[in-house]
Amino acid sequence: MTTQPGIFALGTPEHCYLELDLEPGRSAEDLVRGVAGLTGPLSSTGGVNLVVGFRPELWASLAPEDSPADAAGFDEDIVGAGRYRMPATQHDAWVWVAGGDRTAVFDNARSVLAALKDVATVAGEVTGWLYMHDRDLTGFIDGTENPSLLTAAQVASVPAGQPGAGASIVLYQQWRHDSAAWESLGMVGQEMSMGRTKPDSVELAEDVMLPSAHVARTTVEVDGEEKQVFRRNVAYGGVTDHGTAFVGFAQDRWRLHEMLRRMAGATDGIRDGLTGYLTPLTGAYYTCPAVEALARYAPPDED
Numbered sequence: 501m502t503t504q505p506g507i508f509a510l511g512t513p514e515h516c517y518l519e520l521d522l523e524p525g526r527s528a529e530d531l532v533r534g535v536a537g538l539t540g541p542l543s544s545t546g547g548v549n550l551v552v553g554f555r556p557e558l559w560a561s562l563a564p565e566d567s568p569a570d571a572a573g574f575d576e577d578i579v580g581a582g583r584y585r586m587p588a589t590q591h592d593a594w595v596w597v598a599g600g601d602r603t604a605v606f607d608n609a610r611s612v613l614a615a616l617k618d619v620a621t622v623a624g625e626v627t628g629w630l631y632m633h634d635r636d637l638t639g640f641i642d643g644t645e646n647p648s649l650l651t652a653a654q655v656a657s658v659p660a661g662q663p664g665a666g667a668s669i670v671l672y673q674q675w676r677h678d679s680a681a682w683e684s685l686g687m688v689g690q691e692m693s694m695g696r697t698k699p700d701s702v703e704l705a706e707d708v709m710l711p712s713a714h715v716a717r718t719t720v721e722v723d724g725e726e727k728q729v730f731r732r733n734v735a736y737g738g739v740t741d742h743g744t745a746f747v748g749f750a751q752d753r754w755r756l757h758e759m760l761r762r763m764a765g766a767t768d769g770i771r772d773g774l775t776g777y778l779t780p781l782t783g784a785y786y787t788c789p790a791v792e793a794l795a796r797y798a799p800p801d802e803d
């Protein structure tokens with residue numbers, strides 16, 4: 501089974517993320533057929549990559565054998581230390597259009613909406629872009645500890661032989677940054693919050709790393725083995741309202757949710773240093789089915 505290739509297609513500077521809800525009166529299958537029908541024409545002729553996902557329960561209702569075992573929606577807010585909350589804003593489908601130029605992404609995202617107008621309504625749209633090549637809007641290099649493309653597929657997709665083989669679970673969250681407050685921390689304060697140095701992304705030594713540092717919070721281990729995720733975060737927004745579109749893929753939902761719970765302080769009362777300056781506005785999980793599973797719902801190729 502093949503994981504959707506756009507997940508690993510690095511190097512695209514322009515992004516559009518659409519969250520969609522099923523149109524009342526239409527079935528889950530109508531929505532899946534509509535979305536599956538997009539992938540052929542758009543990804544081959546439009547000059548863009550397309551990655552699609554569905555509310556995990558919606559996809560599982562049609563294709564239980566092609567669903568990752570622990571896939572489930574983000575249906576309840578995470579409540580952490582000091583009643584800190586990460587909101588649950590689950591929708592029915594997610595479409596990520598990525599490409600080399602803004603026009604291609606804009607035109608193709610409009611085609612997506614036109615093709616789906618009878619089966620889905622738009623619940624959210626985010627336009628993403630790259631800041632300083634590989635930094636997020638905190639100014640730090642984002643992705644240093646990402647698995648390389650040699651191992652990313654193992655991290656991001658369900659292994660062969662398991663239910664949902666080749667599928668990936670994405671956590672999609674929009675985080676607004678309070679850039680002025682973040683900048684007021686100064687470089688040392690920022691580095692202590694992140695757990696890495698700012699210019700060159702070197703991990704801080706164990707004896708100075710705070711337990712609240714972001715990289716400490718998002719290190720999740722089971723029996724000494726680190727549970728990795730594959731992140732494709734980008735910047736979004738303009739000068740007055742901006743932040744990070746967090747886009748993280750994994751072979752199970754548990755590790756993503758555990759990272760969030762640790763960031764919120766839900767596990768041990770220690771909140772992530774970033775959460776004083778960055779605010780999650782949305783949060784949803786989507787199952788991105790394997791290509792072969794998706795193809796069963798697509799119209800046959802014309803040639």
Ligand code: HEM
Pocket residue numbers: 636637638640641642643644645646671673675694696701714715718719729744746748756757759760774778
């Ligand atoms: C606005 C929100 C976020 C920003 C700006 C951000 C930024 C960063 C940066 C700059 C790093 C260090 C460099 C690197 O290894 O990539 C990092 C590491 C990491 N982040 Fe985030 N992050 C955010 C949210 C999240 C969330 C929500 C998760 C998980 C659910 C997460 C998971 C991770 C992981 C797993 C690492 C690597 C930790 C390690 O092994 O050292 N991040 N993030």
